[in-house]
Amino acid sequence: MLNPTGEIVAAARAAGGGAGAFNVITVEHAEAIVTGAEEAGLPVILQISENAVRFHHGRLAPIAAAARAIAVSSTVPVALHLDHVESDDLFDQAAAHGFGSVMYDASTRPYAENVAATAAAVRRGHATGLWVESELGAVGGKDGAHAPGVRTDPGEAAAYVAATGVDALAVAVGSSHAMHTRTARLDHDLIGRLRLAVPVPLVLHGSSGVPDDELVAAIRAGMVKINIGTALNSAFTGAVRDTLDGDAALVDPRRYLASARTAMAGTVAAALRLLATPTVV
Ligand code: G3H
Ligand code: ZN
Numbered sequence: 001m002l003n004p005t006g007e008i009v010a011a012a013r014a015a016g017g018g019a020g021a022f023n024v025i026t027v028e029h030a031e032a033i034v035t036g037a038e039e040a041g042l043p044v045i046l047q048i049s050e051n052a053v054r055f056h057h058g059r060l061a062p063i064a065a066a067a068r069a070i071a072v073s074s075t076v077p078v079a080l081h082l083d084h085v086e087s088d089d090l091f092d093q094a095a096a097h098g099f100g101s102v103m104y105d106a107s108t109r110p111y112a113e114n115v116a117a118t119a120a121a122v123r124r125g126h127a128t129g130l131w132v133e134s135e136l137g138a139v140g141g142k143d144g145a146h147a148p149g150v151r152t153d154p155g156e157a158a159a160y161v162a163a164t165g166v167d168a169l170a171v172a173v174g175s176s177h178a179m180h181t182r183t184a185r186l187d188h189d190l191i192g193r194l195r196l197a198v199p200v201p202l203v204l205h206g207s208s209g210v211p212d213d214e215l216v217a218a219i220r221a222g223m224v225k226i227n228i229g230t231a232l233n234s235a236f237t238g239a240v241r242d243t244l245d246g247d248a249a250l251v252d253p254r255r256y257l258a259s260a261r262t263a264m265a266g267t268v269a270a271a272l273r274l275l276a277t278p279t280v281v
Contacts (some may be wrong), residue, residue: 002068003077004210005101006131006167008043009225011203018219018275021045021081021230022268025052030067030150032232032261033108034074036268044268046070047103047227049084050076060090064097076256081133087166091121095128103170103203107135111156118164119193126165133225137159137172139205151190154197168225169194170203178230179209188221195222203227208234219278226275231262239263 012019022033024046037044039241046067048060064080071078082094082102094102104116118134124130137152152171159171171194173184184206194202201202201224207215208230215226239259244250 001069003079004102005079005081008079013224015199018226020272020275021225021227024048024067026260027066028257032072032264033268034070036265037076039269041271042272045079045081046085047081047083048280052115062098095130095280101131105135115163122165131167134166134170152192158197161200168201168203169198175206175208175210184209186218188217190212191221192271204268214276231267235263235267236260
């Protein structure tokens with residue numbers, strides 16, 4: 001069933017856990033994410049990034065419709081989120097395509113510009129019922145982003161949230177996008193100070209590079225929405241590679257895509273269980 005993102009995030013926060021948000025590139029990603037959530041019996045957020053829309057020839061409608069249909073037919077609550085949106089035009093298409101939320105990303109712009117553009121996006125988004133996330137401090141590993149060493153200042157974060165009216169805030173606390181090894185170390189003390197300074201849920205980007213014990217500690221310190229993308233792509237590609245390596249005569253893509261989907265679903269189920277019960281270290 002399709003649920004509002006804000007409800008899934010609020011429920012996770014109230015329970016002292018994290019809400020898992022996974023990036024969709026292909027239809028198989030969306031199917032695997034929902035299958036993994038159903039296996040775990042837990043809600044999940046499907047997110048499609050502006051980069052993924054670009055991959056689909058710049059067309060939001062087909063991939064959004066597929067993800068939405070998969071979400072609607074699920075047995076667990078599923079939210080639809082548009083991720084890392086820099087284009088105002090794409091932001092303004094979100095509600096009409098069934099998204100409950102958008103991450104508006106002006107994080108690489110100077111502070112005053114980030115505030116002005118985000119506040120305007122929030123006003124437009126709220127008018128169409130969207131829950132809006134944005135970012136302050138530019139998590140590393142994206143084009144144009146600052147180095148992984150950048151940190152979000154709690155005082156600036158409090159002022160930013162008050163000035164923009166965002167519903168959730170992505171912060172830079174040591175994670176970095178697109179890591180292939182789980183070696184990131186997070187600043188737990190900073191997460192705790194951000195949680196006290198900022199009234200809205202905090203969002204961790206680049207979570208694929210964060211080891212389990214660090215994820216648990218981050219949720220305990222105050223992180224709520226946990227974004228995972230690269231870990232699914234590693235599972236997808238590893239499974240495709242293994243399947244093709246095992247059968248040189250294979251030509252039917254359903255064989256290797258099925259392996260990829262199963263591998264991604266397993267990754268999602270394990271991650272969701274960890275996030276929902278952040279006590280295992
Ligand atoms: O917004 C998406 C996430 O930040 C995913 O990051 O691919 O490094 O897990 P990741
Ligand atoms: Zn991200």
